[in-house]
Amino acid sequence: MQIFIILGIPLFLSAAALLIKNQKVFGIINSIGYLGVLLASILLLRETALSQSAFFYFGFIYLDLLSAFFIFVISTVAFAAALYSIGYIRKDIEGGVISEKKAKIYYILFNLFCFSMLFVPAMNNLGMLWVAIEMTTLISAFLVGFYNNKESVEAAWKYIIICSVGIIFALLGTVLFSYAFSISGGIKSLNWSDMMASAGTMDKNILKIAFIFILVGYGTKAGLAPMHTWLPDAHSQAVAPVSALLSGVLLKTAIYAILRFGIITIKAVGFAYFSNLMILLGVISLAISCGFILIQKDLKRLLAYHSVEHVGIIAIGLGIGGTLGVGGALLHVFNHGVTKALMFFGAGNVVNKYRTHNMHVIRGVISAMPFTGFMLLMGAFALAGMPPFSIFISEILIIFAAFLKGYYLVTFLLLGFIAIIFGAVVHHFSQIIFGSIPKGMPVEKEPLSGKLAFLFLFIQICAVGIVLPFIQKDLAWIVQKLFQG
Amino acid sequence: MQGIILFTVLSSTYLMVIAKRMSALVRGFRYQSFCLFALTFMMAQEEHRPDLYIIAGLLFVLKVSFIPHLLYRVIRKIKANEDLGLFINPQLSLVWALAFTCLSWIFTVNFIAPSNEIQAGILAIAFFIVLTGLFLMIFRMTALAQIIGLLVMENGLFLLASTVSGGMPFFVEIAIFFDVFVSVLIMGFFVYRINKLFTHIDVNKLSRLKG
Numbered sequence: 001m002q003i004f005i006i007l008g009i010p011l012f013l014s015a016a017a018l019l020i021k022n023q024k025v026f027g028i029i030n031s032i033g034y035l036g037v038l039l040a041s042i043l044l045l046r047e048t049a050l051s052q053s054a055f056f057y058f059g060f061i062y063l064d065l066l067s068a069f070f071i072f073v074i075s076t077v078a079f080a081a082a083l084y085s086i087g088y089i090r091k092d093i094e095g096g097v098i099s100e101k102k103a104k105i106y107y108i109l110f111n112l113f114c115f116s117m118l119f120v121p122a123m124n125n126l127g128m129l130w131v132a133i134e135m136t137t138l139i140s141a142f143l144v145g146f147y148n149n150k151e152s153v154e155a156a157w158k159y160i161i162i163c164s165v166g167i168i169f170a171l172l173g174t175v176l177f178s179y180a181f182s183i184s185g186g187i188k189s190l191n192w193s194d195m196m197a198s199a200g201t202m203d204k205n206i207l208k209i210a211f212i213f214i215l216v217g218y219g220t221k222a223g224l225a226p227m228h229t230w231l232p233d234a235h236s237q238a239v240a241p242v243s244a245l246l247s248g249v250l251l252k253t254a255i256y257a258i259l260r261f262g263i264i265t266i267k268a269v270g271f272a273y274f275s276n277l278m279i280l281l282g283v284i285s286l287a288i289s290c291g292f293i294l295i296q297k298d299l300k301r302l303l304a305y306h307s308v309e310h311v312g313i314i315a316i317g318l319g320i321g322g323t324l325g326v327g328g329a330l331l332h333v334f335n336h337g338v339t340k341a342l343m344f345f346g347a348g349n350v351v352n353k354y355r356t357h358n359m360h361v362i363r364g365v366i367s368a369m370p371f372t373g374f375m376l377l378m379g380a381f382a383l384a385g386m387p388p389f390s391i392f393i394s395e396i397l398i399i400f401a402a403f404l405k406g407y408y409l410v411t412f413l414l415l416g417f418i419a420i421i422f423g424a425v426v427h428h429f430s431q432i433i434f435g436s437i438p439k440g441m442p443v444e445k446e447p448l449s450g451k452l453a454f455l456f457l458f459i460q461i462c463a464v465g466i467v468l469p470f471i472q473k474d475l476a477w478i479v480q481k482l483f484q485g
Numbered sequence: 486m487q488g489i490i491l492f493t494v495l496s497s498t499y500l501m502v503i504a505k506r507m508s509a510l511v512r513g514f515r516y517q518s519f520c521l522f523a524l525t526f527m528m529a530q531e532e533h534r535p536d537l538y539i540i541a542g543l544l545f546v547l548k549v550s551f552i553p554h555l556l557y558r559v560i561r562k563i564k565a566n567e568d569l570g571l572f573i574n575p576q577l578s579l580v581w582a583l584a585f586t587c588l589s590w591i592f593t594v595n596f597i598a599p600s601n602e603i604q605a606g607i608l609a610i611a612f613f614i615v616l617t618g619l620f621l622m623i624f625r626m627t628a629l630a631q632i633i634g635l636l637v638m639e640n641g642l643f644l645l646a647s648t649v650s651g652g653m654p655f656f657v658e659i660a661i662f663f664d665v666f667v668s669v670l671i672m673g674f675f676v677y678r679i680n681k682l683f684t685h686i687d688v689n690k691l692s693r694l695k696g
Contacts, residue, residue: 156675168642178649190657206597
């Protein structure tokens with residue numbers, strides 16, 4: 001039942017955005033709506049965790065704990081982005097960057113984008129899953145090219161072309177999956193639950209090829225290197241709240257799709273095949289992002305490459321498997337979404353104030369904007385993996401899992417790259433946060449809604465980081481439950 | 486009959502590979518889509534399936550009439566240079582295309598294990614079309630040619646899906662059509678914007694974002 005509330009509110013809001021003139025009022029309505037989505041998703045999470053079987057509606061909506069978890073992550077970040085949008089869009093209107101009319105278009109697209117993302121985890125039909133993911137690309141391309149200058153239109157074009165090609169390969173993989181399913185004597189169906197039921201009898205060779213196409217296809221969307229080239233462009237040019245959504249949750253919806261196909265593949269072909277591919281792509285992502293993070297000059301591109309790194313870590317966690325590995329990876333999905341959203345909000349404020357992305361020019365953020373500066377500092381440490389923040393917990397879980405399962409080389413590489421990136425991040429952010437403030441720049445009072453968005457995310461980062469070590473037992477239980485699904 | 490149509494699909498794809506001008510490329514795409522329409526229509530007649538008639542109708546309206554028309558219109562409106570920005574000249578492209586044909590045949594026979602000769606032929610042609618679409622996207626430097634490359638890949642997948650598993654479920658097929666339609670509209674919109682901001686649509690020169 002909750003799923004209809006979750007999907008209905010964004011659709012309703014995008015229609016309401018058409019009608020309501022005053023953007024400030026609508027921003028507040030928007031946030032209240034997403035608060036509703038968040039509450040509904042928590043209820044859904046609770047219900048799926050407690051019930052024994054999955055929920056079906058009309059044959060094409062399928063909900064188990066895994067989908068409920070991804071819906072929860074999406075609605076958390078979407079709520080924060082809606083809160084942050086109020087102040088950000090008002091500032092853009094006041095600064096004359098965009099008109100009132102354009103702000104209206106922004107809210108319509110924002111809601112449609114959130115709707116298409118929330119749609120992805122609820123799908124049972126793998127063809128509809130594909131359509132939903134392609135829809136997220138098409139809608140967010142407008143949000144990437146929103147400012148309509150040379151850079152942003154270039155980024156939007158690259159984004160739409162690279163992701164569309166990638167996703168065509170995913171469709172090819174989906175068709176091959178359905179072929180393998182149809183020759184195994186099953187009924188003609190693209191439903192995940194049907195395929196899952198007869199996964200054991202499918203043709204192994206076709207599934208192996210099909211899974212590679214899936215991995216290339218959805219991997220492009222997930223930002224796994226070497227298919228990540230659209231990611232830094234799109235993330236750096238999009239409107240700040242949308243950058244947070246792109247990095248925080250859009251990549252995760254593609255991970256979700258890979259996971260769904262991966263579960264079928266594991267059941268039919270065996271775990272080693274899936275594991276090797278995921279670990280390989282994960283390590284490549286870490287290596288490539290590490291190099292670009294070291295030499296980066298652009299603040300938002302730095303954060304974008306950071307997303308490539310974290311997606312790589314998630315892929316490694318899934319590839320290692322076991323309770324610890326998968327649990328760590330899924331926890332990392334949440335932690336990275338929340339932390340990266342916080343950082344992109346901070347970067348958005350900084351870029352708005354200094355009117356540049358170049359980190360050699362930005363100095364003294366903490367004196368110019370005390371609140372944002374402090375949040376950026378904390379966020380940078382959280383992102384780099386310092387205790388007591390949450391990313392530390394999920395990273396350490398994945399490292400434990402790798403070590404216990406005997407992947408010594410992977411553990412070594414993972415630790416090495418994380419250490420290098422830690423140094424790079426602390427170096428870059430200490431440069432921009434401290435130092436003397438440029439002459440003639442006034443100290444700014446920040447809007448309340450923006451502050452609330454920061455606090456909402458920051459509390460979650462700390463809470464997960466501090467509380468989780470004490471409830472290991474419940475955590476293990478939930479992960480066990482996820483495995484059944 | 487089916488064999489003749491398949492042969493036409495193959496030759497229209499070669500036609501697109503050797504096309505030097507924009508309008509020739511769009512025309513090639515139109516021929517290819519028309520062949521797919523004919524194939525689907527025949528299949529519908531053979532099996533008496535009303536849903537296939539609808540899909541064939543959509544194919545005709547969208548890919549044979551509307552999308553080529555839209556592309557011609559964009560070409561006229563932005564007064565784009567007819568030049569495709571070839572990275573590889575037509576003769577060499579044809580050699581590549583022939584290599585793709587062999588490759589997809591080998592791939593089909595060895596990995597997919599089709600049940601009969603005709604199915605093997607269709608599968609090989611479908612993979613060949615997907616590969617050619619990718620080739621067009623990579624080695625033609627204008628934004629419009631990239632859109633057509635994407636559409637060609639989609640055509641290949643349509644052929645693949647309709648042979649291997651008797652087509653996707655009906656409403657998925659409709660959703661995919663809708664999706665293709667929307668994506669062409671959006672990409673066309675972005676081509677306008679690129680042309681307005683950069684005064685050209687050469688994708689190779691879009692290099693402001695680096696590192």
